[in-house]
Amino acid sequence: MAKNLDMLEQTKLDKITSDLLRHIRMNKSFVLWLSFLGLALVVCIYAYTIQLKEGLSVTGLRDYVSWGMYIGNFIFFVATSLVGMLISAVLGLSGQKWAAPLARIAEFIALAFAAVAGLVIVMDMGRPERLLNVMLFARIQSPIVWDITVVITYVAISALLLYLPLIPDIKMCADKLTNIHPLLRKLYRILALNWKGTPEQAKLLKKSTRILAIMIIPVALAIHTVTSWLFASTTRVGWDSSIFGPYFVTGAFVSGAAAVIIAMFFYRTNFKLKDYITELHFDKMGKLLVLLSLVYLYFNLNEFMVPGYKMKKFDAIHLRELFTGAHALLFWSVQIFGLILPILLLFFKKMRKPAPILIIAIFVILGAWFKRYLIVVPTLEHPFLPIQNVPLNFKFYAPTLVETMITIAPIILVLIIITILSKLFPIVPIQETIEHLEESKK
Amino acid sequence: MLRKYIHSKTTLAFLFTALVCLQSFAQDWDIPANKKSKNSYFPFTKETIEDGEGLFLKNCQSCHGNLGKDNSLKSLKPTPPDLAGAKTQERTDGDLFYIITTGRLIMPSFKTIIAEEDRWDLVSYIRSLNKKYIQVLSKNDPSKSKLVVVKMSFDSLSYKLRVDVKANEKEGVIALKDAEVFLFAERYFGRLQIDSTHHTNNDGVAFFSFPKDLPGDKNGNINLVVTVGDEVYGEIEAAKSLKIGVPTDKPSLTEKRAIWNTVTKAPIWLMLTYTLILLGVGAFLLYIVFSLMKIKKLGKE
Numbered sequence: 186m187a188k189n190l191d192m193l194e195q196t197k198l199d200k201i202t203s204d205l206l207r208h209i210r211m212n213k214s215f216v217l218w219l220s221f222l223g224l225a226l227v228v229c230i231y232a233y234t235i236q237l238k239e240g241l242s243v244t245g246l247r248d249y250v251s252w253g254m255y256i257g258n259f260i261f262f263v264a265t266s267l268v269g270m271l272i273s274a275v276l277g278l279s280g281q282k283w284a285a286p287l288a289r290i291a292e293f294i295a296l297a298f299a300a301v302a303g304l305v306i307v308m309d310m311g312r313p314e315r316l317l318n319v320m321l322f323a324r325i326q327s328p329i330v331w332d333i334t335v336v337i338t339y340v341a342i343s344a345l346l347l348y349l350p351l352i353p354d355i356k357m358c359a360d361k362l363t364n365i366h367p368l369l370r371k372l373y374r375i376l377a378l379n380w381k382g383t384p385e386q387a388k389l390l391k392k393s394t395r396i397l398a399i400m401i402i403p404v405a406l407a408i409h410t411v412t413s414w415l416f417a418s419t420t421r422v423g424w425d426s427s428i429f430g431p432y433f434v435t436g437a438f439v440s441g442a443a444a445v446i447i448a449m450f451f452y453r454t455n456f457k458l459k460d461y462i463t464e465l466h467f468d469k470m471g472k473l474l475v476l477l478s479l480v481y482l483y484f485n486l487n488e489f490m491v492p493g494y495k496m497k498k499f500d501a502i503h504l505r506e507l508f509t510g511a512h513a514l515l516f517w518s519v520q521i522f523g524l525i526l527p528i529l530l531l532f533f534k535k536m537r538k539p540a541p542i543l544i545i546a547i548f549v550i551l552g553a554w555f556k557r558y559l560i561v562v563p564t565l566e567h568p569f570l571p572i573q574n575v576p577l578n579f580k581f582y583a584p585t586l587v588e589t590m591i592t593i594a595p596i597i598l599v600l601i602i603i604t605i606l607s608k609l610f611p612i613v614p615i616q617e618t619i620e621h622l623e624e625s626k627k
Numbered sequence: 628m629l630r631k632y633i634h635s636k637t638t639l640a641f642l643f644t645a646l647v648c649l650q651s652f653a654q655d656w657d658i659p660a661n662k663k664s665k666n667s668y669f670p671f672t673k674e675t676i677e678d679g680e681g682l683f684l685k686n687c688q689s690c691h692g693n694l695g696k697d698n699s700l701k702s703l704k705p706t707p708p709d710l711a712g713a714k715t716q717e718r719t720d721g722d723l724f725y726i727i728t729t730g731r732l733i734m735p736s737f738k739t740i741i742a743e744e745d746r747w748d749l750v751s752y753i754r755s756l757n758k759k760y761i762q763v764l765s766k767n768d769p770s771k772s773k774l775v776v777v778k779m780s781f782d783s784l785s786y787k788l789r790v791d792v793k794a795n796e797k798e799g800v801i802a803l804k805d806a807e808v809f810l811f812a813e814r815y816f817g818r819l820q821i822d823s824t825h826h827t828n829n830d831g832v833a834f835f836s837f838p839k840d841l842p843g844d845k846n847g848n849i850n851l852v853v854t855v856g857d858e859v860y861g862e863i864e865a866a867k868s869l870k871i872g873v874p875t876d877k878p879s880l881t882e883k884r885a886i887w888n889t890v891t892k893a894p895i896w897l898m899l900t901y902t903l904i905l906l907g908v909g910a911f912l913l914y915i916v917f918s919l920m921k922i923k924k925l926g927k928e
Contacts, residue, residue, distance in 0.1 A: 324890045325901055334901075338908055345915055352922070378919060379926020386922050393918040400911055574702050 198619060205615045206362060208456035208607070215608060222601050229594035232587045233308065241311040243587045249572055250565040250582035254592045255309035257557040261440065262302035262595065263336070263412050264433065264553065268441025269295020269343050270405035274398040282621060283469050286461050286613045290448050292347040293612075294441065297602040299340045299408075301595045303333075308591055328414040335408040342404055346397045348376075349390060353616035356380040369609075409434045416560070422503040423564035432484040438477045439524075440553030446470050446546035448603070450539055452612050461613045464538060471537030474549070478528045485524070502567050511581070512563050515555055523552015658725050661858075665721035668765040668861055669744075671751035679752025682745055686737065695756050703733060711756045720763065723750045739811060739818040743854070743862045767861045775803065777853050777865035781837070788835045788871075792827050792855050792863075802831025806857040810835045813850040827855075843872020 236243050246253050272291035276284035307313050323330045359373035380386065410430035417429035426432070449470070453462040492500040493508075507516045527545045530536045536545065562582050572580055584592075669675070683694075687710070692698035695711035708715055715723070727746050730736035737746065754760045771794075778791040788810065792803040806827045811818035821841075825833040843849045849872040855863040884892045 325893045325898060326886045334905070341912065378923040380922070381926050383925060386925050389918050389922050393915050396911060397915060400908065404908070574700060
């Protein structure tokens with residue numbers, strides 16, 4: 186009888202392993218999707234070569250609005266990457282077991298967005314071959330230097346936090362996957378670091394993972410706080426705010442949570458993971474998104490209510506432009522469709538089912554992108570000294586087609602990275618799923 | 628009393644506005660005859676044109692545009708003319724020199740910014756595209772200016788600076804009468820004119836009242852410059868440092884360590900914090916790498 190039960194248990198474990206390893210293979214849809222992304226990237230790279238040849242004059246950037254879509258895109262990338270810390274560190278350390286299957290998705294997103302964020306900055310340079318000068322003539326007092334430091338650190342820690350819990354799973358990939366290229370198997374063997382699952386190894390791995398999970402919290406907070414200081418350390422209207430750090434961090438969690446929900450949906454349907462990424466996960470993520478959005482709404486209220494009550498001379502110009510002026514349509518769309526409506530809708534359980542929450546998450550992430558645009562551009566259009574004796578296109582920023590394509594390029598690059606990562610490694614942690622199953626039985 | 632006060636104030640304001648309007652409506656420069664006929668005492672050459680061009684690019688081009696290209700800044704009122712144009716070229720050298728020196732409305736005065744010789748270089752550059760132009764040299768003998776001696780002395784009781792202008796001619800010392808005298812104090816950017824322009828009296832002496840609150844260096848020294856313009860002797864410049872200012876010891880803003888300073892003068896607390904955080908994070912990352920190596924080693928056994 187006991188033997189039978191053991192066998193039943195074994196088949197169950199085998200099923201989990203094979204289920205979670207199933208998506209690691211080449212198939213038609215993967216090749217098609219990747220070649221579509223590759224083609225789109227080539228087109229965007231062509232646009233970038235135009236910019237390299239002609240300089241930034243091919244963009245809508247001019248003397249006054251010198252930070253446009255590119256920098257908005259950069260903040261969006263840094264912001265979205267923060268979710269890795271939230272899900273695998275904060276939820277993981279606080280014992281939220283339901284979040285365990287989502288940790289790796291969050292880490293993929295974190296690593297891809299953070300790694301590409303640096304590239305976005307290089308794309309905003311008219312003379313990228315002078316990039317080294319930024320390091321050679323760096324001033325330690327400049328928030329830009331701090332930003333470069335924390336972004337690099339965050340990429341390193343994110344990569345490690347992704348890799349360490351993967352080691353037992355990589356071992357399984359090396360042992361159990363059939364039909365893979367010998368070179369890939371060799372790569373798995375190398376990455377598995379002779380993993381045998383001995384108690385000493387397990388203890389070391391657990392301790393290291395824990396250190397990383399704790400360390401990533403301050404580093405992630407630092408990366409987005411410092412990014413906000415790039416703005417807040419100036420005296421410009423709309424940026425000169427003491428709550429810019431927490432305002433950016435909460436905004437980052439909102440867009441990151443939305444990105445995780447979107448990724449969850451696609452992995453669940455395409456990789457047949459319905460038993461592992463369940464409706465419960467969507468429900469919980471929905472509740473998390475509401476909580477984060479409410480905090481973000483609270484910061485938005487502070488950010489606009491306080492200067493809006495006083496309407497100081499230059500603040501008034503800026504706020505009128507947002508509330509009723511040239512940027513009003515975008516501003517209210519972002520606030521209503523990207524923040525207020527999602528909050529109201531997600532209060533209902535029905536809206537936290539996979540399909541509706543996917544649509545809501547798409548609105549939230551679009552809102553998050555345009556929100557960054559609204560943080561960067563309107564402020565630059567209203568300098569303290571009046572704009573005089575310049576051509577009309579210096580006064581109002583309008584992105585060009587080339588600029589738009591160069592902005593899309595990093596988004597495609599992130600999709601490529603996430604796609605390849607999820608075809609190399611199991612998207613739901615196998616070892617952890619088995620451990621949780623055993624723990625729940627005890 | 629109050630009414631009268633208000634009344635006089637409104638009248639003043641009205642007069643002032645009227646004056647400004649009149650001035651801006653005045654179409655042309657009002658140039659005194661003796662300035663009009665003034666000429667350079669050195670001939671315009673390739674070198675003077677080259678020097679003038681450099682000065683032109685720095686000081687004039689941003690509004691007047693390039694010579695002969697008609698690309699001056701049209702949005703300014705009154706519109707700055709293209710200086711190779713007929714209207715400018717019809718003027719005398721003295722006119723151009725006067726205009727550059729004094730300025731009017733939005734045209735700034737370069738009296739204290741560009742030295743006299745350089746202002747003539749500018750005139751030579753402005754003339755450079757005009758093929759019909761024939762230079763008229765000043766009848767003054769330029770070597771005569773070397774005979775002039777300018778003496779400055781300060782009377783601390785009346786707080787006046789006395790300027791003596793004398794020429795050492797062969798036949799004896801001659802006082803320069805009715806010569807135009809400017810007094811300047813040197814500062815970071817350009818020169819500060821002190822008191823107004825004076826003319827020497829029959830003894831070749833001019834008095835300038837000196838402000839009591841002019842800041843000097845640590846010891847109160849002020850570098851003074853006197854320029855004298857005379858019909859016969861030309862332009863003469865003399866400099867002298869006098870201890871008549873208020874001693875001022877303000878360290879330069881970039882002297883101490885500060886957040887706005889260069890990297891070599893960064894605040895110590897910042898460098899410490901940055902380094903400590905980097906070292907701390909680096910130590911933990913190293914520990915992780917060692918752990919991974921240990922895991923690998925354990926697996927081999």
